Amino acid sequence: MxxxxxxxxxxxxxxxxxVSSDGKWLDESDITYEMNEPDAYAxxxxxxxxxxxxxxxxxxxxxxxxAAQTIREALAKGADRAIHVQIEExxxxxxxxxxxxxxxxxxxxxxxxxxxxxxxxDLGYGQTxxxxxxxxxxxxxxxxxxxxxxxxxxxxxxxxxxGWFQNVLLPLPAVxxxxxxxxxxxxxxxxGIKKAKTKEVKTVAAAQLGGDKTPGSVMANIYMPQxxxxxxxxxxxxxxxxxxxxxxxxxxxxxx
Amino acid sequence: MSVLVVLEQRGGKWxxxxxxxLTAGQKIAxxxxxxxxxxxxxxxxxxxxxxAAGYGASKVFAVDHELLAKYTPDGYTAALEQLIxxxxxxxxxxxxxxxxxxxxxxxxxRFSNALIxxxxxxxxxxxxxxxxxxxxxxxxxxxxxxxxxxxxxSVQAGAFRGAEAAANESGPVEAxxxxxxxxxxxxxxxEPFREAQRSVDLGAAEFIVSVGRGIKEKDNLPVVExxxxxxxxxxxxxxxICDNGxxxxxxxxxxxxxxxxPKVYFAVGISGAIQHLVGMKGSKTVVAINKDENAPIFETAxxxxxxxxxxxxxxxxxxxxxxxx
Numbered sequence: 009m010x011x012x013x014x015x016x017x018x019x020x021x022x023x024x025x026x027v028s029s030d031g032k033w034l035d036e037s038d039i040t041y042e043m044n045e046p047d048a049y050a051x052x053x054x055x056x057x058x059x060x061x062x063x064x065x066x067x068x069x070x071x072x073x074x075a076a077q078t079i080r081e082a083l084a085k086g087a088d089r090a091i092h093v094q095i096e097e098x099x100x101x102x103x104x105x106x107x108x109x110x111x112x113x114x115x116x117x118x119x120x121x122x123x124x125x126x127x128x129x130d131l132g133y134g135q136t137x138x139x140x141x142x143x144x145x146x147x148x149x150x151x152x153x154x155x156x157x158x159x160x161x162x163x164x165x166x167x168x169x170x171g172w173f174q175n176v177l178l179p180l181p182a183v184x185x186x187x188x189x190x191x192x193x194x195x196x197x198x199x200g201i202k203k204a205k206t207k208e209v210k211t212v213a214a215a216q217l218g219g220d221k222t223p224g225s226v227m228a229n230i231y232m233p234q235x236x237x238x239x240x241x242x243x244x245x246x247x248x249x250x251x252x253x254x255x256x257x258x259x260x261x262x263x264x
Numbered sequence: 265m266s267v268l269v270v271l272e273q274r275g276g277k278w279x280x281x282x283x284x285x286l287t288a289g290q291k292i293a294x295x296x297x298x299x300x301x302x303x304x305x306x307x308x309x310x311x312x313x314x315x316a317a318g319y320g321a322s323k324v325f326a327v328d329h330e331l332l333a334k335y336t337p338d339g340y341t342a343a344l345e346q347l348i349x350x351x352x353x354x355x356x357x358x359x360x361x362x363x364x365x366x367x368x369x370x371x372x373x374r375f376s377n378a379l380i381x382x383x384x385x386x387x388x389x390x391x392x393x394x395x396x397x398x399x400x401x402x403x404x405x406x407x408x409x410x411x412x413x414x415x416x417x418s419v420q421a422g423a424f425r426g427a428e429a430a431a432n433e434s435g436p437v438e439a440x441x442x443x444x445x446x447x448x449x450x451x452x453x454x455e456p457f458r459e460a461q462r463s464v465d466l467g468a469a470e471f472i473v474s475v476g477r478g479i480k481e482k483d484n485l486p487v488v489e490x491x492x493x494x495x496x497x498x499x500x501x502x503x504x505i506c507d508n509g510x511x512x513x514x515x516x517x518x519x520x521x522x523x524x525x526p527k528v529y530f531a532v533g534i535s536g537a538i539q540h541l542v543g544m545k546g547s548k549t550v551v552a553i554n555k556d557e558n559a560p561i562f563e564t565a566x567x568x569x570x571x572x573x574x575x576x577x578x579x580x581x582x583x584x585x586x587x588x589x
Contacts, residue, residue: 024558025403103369104378126365130400132538133381135369138337142370147450148337150366167520168456169362177452189507224378226409228394233405233563239552241568249569250579253551254587256567261549263527264587 009063009157011054012114013087014124014136015047017071017078019099021129031229033100043078046125050186052193053155054123055086061157064088066117070109072098076209083204084196090209091117093217099130104224107139112217115144119181121162126151126185134185141183148183149176153190266301267293268353268414269321270344272361273304273312274335281359281419283426286319288386288419289357290427295388296354301325303440305343307333313437318429325351325440331449332442337367338449343442345374350440353414355393360418372416379416380408382538384423401537402560421519421542464498464514466522471497471530474517474544475505478533478554478573482510487577488532494584500524502540518543533573536561553577 019025019034020042026035043051054065067082067090069075079090093113095101114122122141127134141148153173154165157180166174167187178184196204214221240256242249258264269289271282286302293300299322304313306328313326327343348356348371358364360382372379385396387407394407395417410417466472473492479485492499499515506516517524518540525546532553534540541564544550552565553573562568569576 138369142373174456175454228407230406246575246579250583254583
């Protein structure tokens with residue numbers, strides 16, 4: 009089977025984020041980047057499916073030049089080759105515009121199954137996979153916990169709210185968005201890192217793909233959230249804050 | 265022109281977030297100066313549509329077809345595409361449920377538009393609506409404007425108060441019969457199911473000590489277990505801890521886990537992603553301990569401590585023991 013995994017490079021989880029002076033995006037000067045964690049789980053699922061069923065895992069990534077590092081990581085973990093759609097925008101391209109580029113880049117690949125994370129840790133729209141399916145004319149399922157290809161179909165276990173689940177049968181080709189945590193993530197081995205250097209990365213400029221770049225929505229301005237609640241911040245050494253906290257819980261909140 | 269709110273039901277029962285979406289829809293309708301309409305989708309949903317008509321919408325569409333009895337993204341998208349083309353609303357509003365996440369992006373794409381998802385606030389920007397979304401798991405906020413019409417918007421659980429039935433007032437119900445063929449529906453859903461019955465009911469707990477990524481590894485869990493036992497609290501966790509298998513899934517608080525409302529909720533090493541906050545924001549008092557002063561959990565906390573949990577928590581255990589002695 010041919011598996012395509014769509015991954016995004018996002019600011020690392022523990023980055024301290026500062027809004028850029030124009031209020032449109034981040035000051036990227038001291039941010040480090042990593043593979044979007046939900047996408048890492050999609051990659052893991054694809055690699056395990058390939059190990060079980062055979063075939064090929066192709067990594068697909070739309071991002072600026074720096075995203076090459078995330079693509080190398082995916083190749084080092086075991087993906088066979090990659091397609092890098094190079095875009096100018098560093099983080100603000102919305103799900104619709106991104107999915108349009110991705111759809112154009114993979115149309116000719118004729119994948120059996122496209123996997124991606126259920127959302128990105130940066131913009132968090134949670135839509136790229138679903139839009140990609142619609143643009144390619146594929147069936148899809150979201151928030152998937154298990155993926156079981158059966159002939160020309162795939163049976164997936166979807167997570168619903170409040171502890172409910174549902175199995176759904178989809179015809180192939182299909183797109184699934186994968187829930188985080190479904191399998192244990194692997195680390196790249198030294199051998200894998202070495203091998204990755206020889207694997208094919210096809211770079212396509214977004215402009216070369218053409219197509220509609222009109223976004224579906226406009227991010228007008230970005231800012232630190234306003235506190236909706238009056239939070240009392242306690243300071244001092246560990247013993248001091250512990251004493252203050254117990255005092256507050258006892259006499260102010262009256263819950264101890 | 266109108267604002268259309270798409271309500272969600274399963275097996276004849278409302279998803280309560282539908283009424284929060286109605287409140288959000290009301291607000292957007294006021295900004296645009298247009299009437300509010302609602303839609304119910306399914307098979308044999310006439311009585312639900314009548315009930316919905318008592319919640320302040322000027323009209324409720326009963327989108328009824330036997331192929332809509334079970335939710336499928338193909339069926340719902342086809343039906344709503346036809347309704348939206350017929351009703352021509354300025355904006356379409358959804359509750360941000362797992363079901364909406366599954367089909368609304370597909371529907372919006374049919375209109376060359378994107379869903380403005382998981383909105384927490386709506387601002388009136390001189391007759392235009394600005395939709396506030398959270399970025400980076402709540403660390404930043406962003407005002408988003410729709411690029412085209414209709415705007416597609418989903419609203420976060422708990423961000424708006426649920427609409428209440430208006431006394432003695434009820435708008436008309438209009439039947440809408442979409443054209444759908446069985447061959448259009450590609451996915452075959454089976455019956456939803458629940459895994460093993462939960463043995464822990466965090467919803468009833470008065471004290472909860474909840475632990476997140478900040479605990480770093482499973483071997484460090486005794487640090488928070490000591491706090492839970494000093495308080496007589498239930499131990500809970502954010503999703504990554506349960507995903508790693510460090511605590512059982514049934515102890516997870518959040519949109520995919522349990523919803524809790526204890527007297528005191530201790531969030532230890534939890535950054536406070538949206539998915540976690542929706543599960544615990546009903547807590548009476550929230551205490552947050554986190555090393556990152558910008559962690560969104562501090563937005564929700566009554567008492568916040570910026571510090572190393574491995575120092576603060578043991579000190580807190582000592583003080584609680586003293587206070588209880």
